[in-house]
Amino acid sequence: MSSNFPLSHDELVKITKDFPTPFYIYDEKAIRENVREFIKAFSIFPEFREYFAVKACPNPYILKILAEEGCGTDCSSLPELMLSKMVGLNGEFVMFTSNETPASEYQYAFAEGDIINLDDITHIDFLKKSLGKLPETICFRYNPGSAKHGCNSIIGNPKESKYGLTREQMVEAYRIAKENGVKRFGLHTMVASNELNPDFFVDTAKLVFDLVLEVKEKTGVKISFVDLGGGIGIPYREDQKKVDLNYVAKKIHELYENLIVPAGLDPMRICFECGRPITGPYGWLVTTAIHEKHIYREYIGTDSCMADLMRPGMYGSYHEITVSGKENAPKDHVYDVVGSLCENCDKFAIQRPLPKIDRGDLIIIHDAGAHGRAMGYNYNGKLRCGELLLRENGEVKQIRRRETIDDLFATLDLDGVKNFE
């Protein structure tokens, strides 16, 4: 079940007077409570850390809230590293899990003391050339290939995925890093996205812990932290169940006791770098129904589009939709709820039973707090919407304004074009 929208119809209508739709709104209180619960579940480990995946919701206000709750960040680009820095996060609190990384980004991360997570064995040499030496701490990303099955379509079969090192390369990489004076080592993997089966994460931990032992045996390298990646799903559909984090933590802890402790590797830090389960259920896209159309199907046209939320169009993802003020009305109409893009995949919902929708109704698209606004783009000259934060005291703060036409044209030389023949 997706979590409840925190505002009554009247409260929402009042907000739209100051902030016209479309906009994202995030619930600070719910995000804080949720991340505390997440961290608490894993606090049975000696040194657990959650590195929030910035790409899921790259807004510094959200990052600041999460930093206050003890999270670090997981970054994949220079701007994400910079956003982290803005909210006081660097060093041990930043995991730089990038791929196809330019030297300049490694240099920035190194200067900040961020943890660099290498995506390939050849990047050891690349990093050494980029920095003049290797950092004291290094992490490698493991791709288990055909050793791991059952992944879903977002990330694909590990064997076909571009990320990480093979098992043989992992062992070799630690050997090389050690010879080059690296002192502290991490091991990372991420093989699923939006996975709801809790045992999947336990199996992944087993695979990783086995590799930790193999690395120690073959190279003498003691891994001091294991990053189990992101990929913990959320129940987008009403019939789906939230991942039981206490179960996941307990089962991984058993493996830790049975494998890591006897090998003399305790304390070894366990980390996740989840985005989706942290903010996903606590962000909503609010849009207005501005058109209705009756052809072969019934359509509701909104003032938003795929440029604000592309998951449905890109992955065919399901997002629950409610109509503000009509939460208890019978769902006796079937609609395609669509955006304004000149792409037929620009549909927030397809053949969805909903209450009768009238022009002017406020449509709430649920579970949009991760990989929502962040994935937006400007195709068709669309201007991305802004972001609001519902504070714990009930105030609403704009944490990102909507884009303007000037923003869209900012990269063009408009004077130049006047003289262009």
Ligand SMILES: *Cc1c(COP(=O)(O)O)cnc(C)c1O
């Ligand atoms: C996308 C990504 C994450 C976060 O994934 P969620 O599904 O949002 O938890 C974490 N780590 C890496 C390397 C990623 O690419």
